[in-house]
Amino acid sequence: MTTTQQRPTTRAPRPDDATRPPRVISFSQKLSKWDLRFSPYLYISPFFIMFAIVGLFPIAYTAVISFMDWDLIRGEGEFIGFDQYIWILSQPHFWTALRNTFSIFLLSSVPQLVLAIFIAAVLDRNIRAKTFWRMAVLVPYVVAPIAVGLIFNAMFADQSGFINGILQSIGIGAIPWHVEPFWSHVAIATMVNYRWMGYNTLILLAAMQAVNRDFYEAATVDGAGPVRQFFSITLPSLKPTLIFVIITATIGGLQIFDEPRVFDQAGRGGSAQQWLTITLYLYDVGWGQWNFGRAAAMAWILFIIILLIGLLNLLITRTLVRDEGLRRELSKRQQKQQAQRALKEAQS
């Protein structure tokens, strides 16, 4: 590596310095200059090359196919413009799938994040056998989704299921998990929550541990109880992490596939599309009906939806979780506001 080579000691030529011969830059010097300029790009290039091959190319190829009537087997297609997009948007199944996707997404993400924050807060406290509990919450994440599906399916079976057995024994009556859309969503969301809660808990726990302990000490001295400390210190400090967790949960939630796929034996979302999600529909159009053009168009529609929801999420999370307790400097506007507030207080 020659990045630490010395700077040339000669003075740079000036236009009026006509008598001096022009300075010749040797090849090795040139090389070291290039090294300085281009090496960093070379170092990070493997990722981008990989991304271009396995990420960007398929995305672009999908876009091309989405405008074609594609025959996968013969590997040929005919350009038909936006027909595939129009077909999808005119399918009642697509709108049902969209409804189901959002319903399952909300039923899984919201309780999941609330519970994850709560569990993380508990784990953040001084409890016995900390590492054991922290590892334990991650165990469901290690279990393969298909295995989760099989176990939960046996539990959520309409007639012979364990859960309906309990519900009946306490007099509530059996819930038609595979008939009513809402209940099927609850059952699927339960599988999702079971699997992802521990993962989110650990991420939030890590963020909580990064909060400066002085804040808590000061709050304790000021007489704030644990609940007040949680809402006034912990939660605001979690903002950047929450944004990350919510965005990843959104992406994952809108792409939900495994759990609804294994919710019944056919994996096509139920007799009346009760739990058909967009990815499930996409899979069925692509691999069930071998219509890759339509599947590709649907993939792009899903991509756009996720992008929009992601942005929306970002905006909402930013406004909801306010900027107290953060360690970064205040913006100019906030400084001004604070100054004005202080002035008002001083005047009154």
Add this chain to the structure above:
Amino acid sequence: MNSRALRRIGLVAGVATTSALVLAGCSGGGGDAASGGDENTLTLATFNDFGYTDELLAEFTEETGITVIHNKAATSNDARTNFFQKLGKTGLADVEGVEVDWFPEMMQYSDLVAPVPEDLKGRWLDWKEQAATDADGNLVAYGTDVGPQAICYRSDLFAAAGLPTDRAEVAELFPTWDAFFQVGSDYVAKTGQPFIDSANSVLQGVVNQLEVAYEEPDGTVVATENPDIRAAYDTVIDKAVPIAAYPGQWSDDWYASMASGEFAAMLCPPWMHGIIEGEAPDIAGWDVANAFPEGGGNWGGSYLVVPGNGANVENAQKLADWLTSPETQIKAFNNAGTFPSQPEAQSSADLTGFVSPYFNDAPTGQIGIDRANAITVTTFKGPKYFQYHDALGNAITRVFDGIEDKETSWNTWVNEVGSF
């Protein structure tokens, strides 16, 4: 050089190695699947259980000196995905198993598989061969097994309901669908328990007796206009739904109900025997009646095909020929209960003399032969048969579950069909 630079190099090296490994892995995986052109090795891909055990394949190696590498997919769906992803490209096994459910889809690409040699024609049951003959008159697939349906019943539950229990007497109860439903509704009225396992299996049975289901051989879609389909739908809704325990098969509830012995009868092709025996080992009283309403009906069965661009097409044809020969099919039947589709195999003593201890020593071999001979109609199944049939099955499930009434559900199906 400082430690930071070193760390950076390490990182780059790490990333580069990883990506190289991943890339190598990708290309390596693709290459392995193809047979590679070795004269003495053949690959065979099947799913579920065709009955092709290692011992059986070793016999082929002994006869010809060709080693067979056997890849088994877990389910027919996995095999289907793999098959269509690679058909027309490379990477398929030299001999591939194809299930009747997605066989019509494959027939659209019949030019991509090697035809069966002329001299083998006539080996299989007529209708099995007919379904595998393409528009140019080429037989393109080697039939393995068939699913001639009979009726499995629980003699103990029949006795409790005052029905005959003797195999021959029970067989006389079901000459027609009307008779079948009559027995069913009497049973339900008397016992309050469901008579058959599922409504959709009846739909399967009725549709498999039609000559034209959803598409005509010339490609015209008649799904929603075909009066036979409407009649089948009406029959199933009006008569099968009230006597069935479940809308469809293969759900967790359905399996659990088989184990607990909730229903008294089911339509059963030979491959179902193994499923009943496996799921309900503690239930005594299962028996098989040599009968099926309105004659015969086939449900299930598979084919072998030889992809045309394989490296060893000629040897692969030899293997497919050997595997579907009557003698080998009998061995496969003994291994996995796959009922042979070759008339010659059906005269073998191994088959005619076969009794099933679980099914009260029923001569299931002879029953299968009789039921196969009773099949007179081959349902034409077009490339979209599966989609139409699946959607119609959903329509019945909706009525069964009370989500929609009979007419609404039918109209939903009509709309769905319009979008295919």
